[in-house]
Amino acid sequence: MSKRDDILSATLDLIDEEGLQSVTIAKIMKRANVGSGTLFNYFSNKEELVNEVYKAARQHMGEALLRNYNPGLSLYERFKCLQLNRLHFGLSSPKEFLFIDSYSYSPYISADLRKMEDASREIMLSLIEEGQTQGIFKEMDTHLSHQIIHGIMVSIVKGFIIQKYPLDGLQVQQTLEACWKAIRV
Amino acid sequence: MSKRDDILSATLDLIDEEGLQSVTIAKIMKRANVGSGTLFNYFSNKEELVNEVYKAARQHMGEALLRNYNPGLSLYERFKCLQLNRLHFGLSSPKEFLFIDSYSYSPYISADLRKMEDASREIMLSLIEEGQTQGIFKEMDTHLSHQIIHGIMVSIVKGFIIQKYPLDGLQVQQTLEACWKAIRV
């Protein structure tokens, strides 16, 4: 792993452990085993570094959310794929998941980055529209429907991460079902 | 309002406006019209102050969530009351609502405080159990059911606050319906 990656990774770890609030450059340097000079070679200041961590996390999540997505499948299959991908991303990359969740509304992250293109969101919105047209989903503001589904998935992952309950096959199935039913006619 | 309350209130306002990141004691002092000595008489350091803001917000929300709750009503009426209370709290106290949402997973808030007793949560859990026993709600981990409902409500309020959609009678009705259906049999 390159020094640059060491720095990004150390930063994410520390944010997860202590909160951005108390993450200092000195702590990052120590954790990443680099000198301050090195760090400022790669990132011109702390804010840029944190924004780069955010950007990398968003890119990583962006890829994960569309993994194996096949537009040719049935509405339900596509719906299921998108939700499962989010869930798996949350479980396999909890630090990135929580960081994105926490900082997507923070002024510390540049507006450009926060509004970064999100293919999966667009796909999901049109999928909802399609479902409504077909009479499968209840007619309502697609953003509202999307927000409902999104709220469920994020909440379920966060609940699991802080160990409110187990999350294996059965629970995953039940969660998917809840999402589907929540916006069904 | 006491000086102490002025300080708490100024702190919440500033966190809402600029993010905890950039809230300094100096800004709080100025906004609350108090000297630094006064501030440190009431709160021994910045972390304690922020934790007290969190505590006050949680207490405020705790009361709001149980407003007009009547154990004698039907399951659906009780369910609706609790969800509407959360929604109204979010709409009438968005700063507190968002602050609680952001920092309930943050290490900056003491674990004790984050896990602070929450009567409405207990009531909601037993309401879910009751519904499952009666065959109205789907049998599953009550914490999972609860997290689903909670995820929807929080997400919907946040979406409204950041102006993704309007939230009037119709949308509120649809949201409530989504919650109910999400965990129905």
Add this chain to the structure above:
Amino acid sequence: MSKRDDILSATLDLIDEEGLQSVTIAKIMKRANVGSGTLFNYFSNKEELVNEVYKAARQHMGEALLRNYNPGLSLYERFKCLQLNRLHFGLSSPKEFLFIDSYSYSPYISADLRKMEDASREIMLSLIEEGQTQGIFKEMDTHLSHQIIHGIMVSIVKGFIIQKYPLDGLQVQQTLEACWKAIRV
């Protein structure tokens, strides 16, 4: 005991326990059970308070050093009386003794107070002169002789206070003898 005395006494205690360095008005108030207003009624500022503590200690010591001093006694008896008085003062009032020793060279105590009239010193100096005239004490700068005696006594008391050795009849006798011999012909 009056409030004023409570304050003086609390101050001396705290200086003894923590060093003037870390004695704050707040600690004094708490220890003396008085409000800040009361304290500043009696003493116009912290420096004046500490100086009053010093003054009281010096006065107390001044009296103790001349207790039972009888100009009619023999040279040795007078010598012994003065030395024993110092020793007893140190043992019975260690806080005052150490405070005087530590702060007699500190700029925090006003020059006037530090140079405060010291009858016992004058008496001791003339006693030394008398001894030299009589050929009992070695001829040398009387201040040097005095400083030798004084150094021994102070050192012995401090050593006892920090528990380097016991100090009962035998040791007291040996110390007196050492003083006498140190400046004898």
Add this chain to the structure above:
Amino acid sequence: MSKRDDILSATLDLIDEEGLQSVTIAKIMKRANVGSGTLFNYFSNKEELVNEVYKAARQHMGEALLRNYNPGLSLYERFKCLQLNRLHFGLSSPKEFLFIDSYSYSPYISADLRKMEDASREIMLSLIEEGQTQGIFKEMDTHLSHQIIHGIMVSIVKGFIIQKYPLDGLQVQQTLEACWKAIRV
């Protein structure tokens, strides 16, 4: 001289000039020509800095006290060497000498440091024991004997530093004689 030494040295100078009471970090920074960051890189707080000054002074004195000490010499020669070394240290390094004297009983200096190993003290104690065995010194607690000698030397140097008297060949000789006689049989 390293920055660290600049800081230690500036601190000692200021304590000597104004008393620890009024020495601030800002004054030290200015005198030592370093930024605050530099100072806190080397010393994590003011108390630690002052303790390090004390430690350095003790180490410096420790070396000075044993200069030219030759175990092969006669009892008197060894005695004289140790006393003269202390005297010379006091005269050549008055700031360190007075600082050590003032703070060896102060709670501001950590107990560990105050009780720091002191080779010259051990040597002096065994020298006293040797003298007692040979019937030269009076039989008494060796710590008491030591404290008597120590008290004389410290007192004499302090008296000279604050200009109570001159201290040339004659006075030095008289002081040494006083020490020797004070504990003789």
Add this chain to the structure above:
DNA sequence: TATGAATGAGATTTCATTCAT
């Protein structure tokens, strides 16, 4: 006379950032 909440000047301390090596 006694109180203690409020104050703010000034102290300590932090930490992102620079730059010579």
Add this chain to the structure above:
DNA sequence: CATGAATGAAATCTCATTCAT
């Protein structure tokens, strides 16, 4: 490329002192 000692602006925090009650 990599380093880390040095920096100082800006943050946190302390504490003697005031004053209305």
